Amino acid sequence: MRRTRALRTALGLAVALALAACSGGQPPVAPTARAAAEGRLVLQLRTVQDLKPVSAELTTRDMAEARSRIGGLLVSLSVKEGDLVRRGQPIALVRDDRIGLLTGAYDAQAAAASAEAARAEADLGRIRTLFDQGVYAQARLDQAEAQAKAARAQLSAARAQRAASAELGAQGAILAPADGRVLLADTPVGSVVSAGQSLARITAGPPVIRISLPEAQARALKPGDIVRLAPEDLDGQTSEGIITEVYPSVGGGQTTADVSAPRLPVDAVGRRVRAWVSLGQRQALVLPRSHVATRYGIDYVALVRADGSAGEIPVQTAPGPSAAEVEILSGLKAGDVVAPAGATR
Structure with missing residues (x-):
């Protein structure tokens, strides 16, 4: 019995010495401790653009603006909101019966x-x-020539007045002033319109984001x-x-100011868009999003303590310089060591 126990003890010591030799004499490292040490970051102040949210549209x-050039009755309106029009396309007609009369x-x-x-030309002939036959004197011929000239001038004036009146009536046709999309055409047919009244608003030129901010x-x-720009406000x-x-x-x-961007949608002109402009540079604490965990609307970061253990603390964050980063507003300071999200679990 004693010999059997001694044999088992010697066998156990041999196995332990063999394992120690294979590991180089170092004790094995726990997998959880190794995983916690990976991905740790030391927070440092970093120069970022000072972004300010601005009003954008x-x-x-x-x-x-497609405006009526004459006053009268709107007898037709051939476009509605959302229609595409070409420059010079007839879109409405205003008529004033007095002009026809x-x-x-x-x-x-x-x-x-x-x-x-x-008649004056015939008399002059x-x-x-x-006069050539010696019947009339030179004065009579001069008088006939003056009467014929006055008659021709009166005819020209009458024709010009008639053309001006006809042109005034033709101005009742309202044409699209530019290529674009109709945004507003809310005047019903049969309405009395005045000269200069807008009957349709039409987009003109390429789409842009228009921003406004204080002059200072x-x-x-x-x-x-x-x-x-916020991509979710622009259909991504x-x-x-x-x-x-x-x-x-x-x-x-x-x-x-106007901002140009590729692939801007044009189906909702007037849409509000969130935008941020750079007003300079500043120092900030920036952290990858992979190091931030959000639960119930609160952001947490795993802070590594002096003894090497990590514990979650709440922080206040803001969008960072890129989509994969966040800015730490409060809860951490430069020099703190943080671990990836979930390292404390």
Whole structure:
């Protein structure tokens, strides 16, 4: 019995020595401790762009107004909101019956002036013949020539008045001032409209994001600057644009600028868009999103203590310089060591 126990003890010591020799004399490292040490970061201040949220709207470079040039009755409106139109396309008709009556009166005046001019020309021909035969004196011929000239002038004036009246009536046809989409056409047919009244609003030019910000901060804007955009507000088409124009006028203490971006949607002109512009640089704590865990609307970060253990603490975050990063606003400081999310579990 004693010999059997001694044999078992010797066998156990031999196995232990063999395992120690295979491991190089070092004790095995626990897998959980090794995983906790991986991915740790030391927070350092980093220079980032100072982004400011601004008011932005999806619109077009210009807006065209299809206005009535004469007053009268709207007899037809052939477009509605959302229709695409081409420049010069007839979209509405305004008619004033008084213009038609006035044109008729000018027609009659032109006909009377034409008859008077024909009579004066005939009289001048007869008098010139009799003058050549010595019947009439030079004074009579000069008088006939003056009467014929006056009749021709009256005919020209009557025809010009008639043409002007006809042109005024033709101005009742309202044409699209530009290629684009109809945004507003809310005047019902049969309405009385006045000269200069807008009957349709039409987009003109390429789509842009128009931003506004206080004039004191707008001094930092210049063409070519990058503007961050919320892609979810633009059907996921784009996430940034470039300032193409800063308008020199200031209204209500606000400066306006246009931002161009590829694949901007044009089906919802006037849509509000979230945008951020850079007003300079500042120092910030930036952390990868993989190191932040969110539960019940609260962000947590695994902070590594001096003894090497990690514990979660709540932090306040904001969008970082890129989609894969967040900015730490409070809860951590430069020099803190953080572990990836879930390292404490």
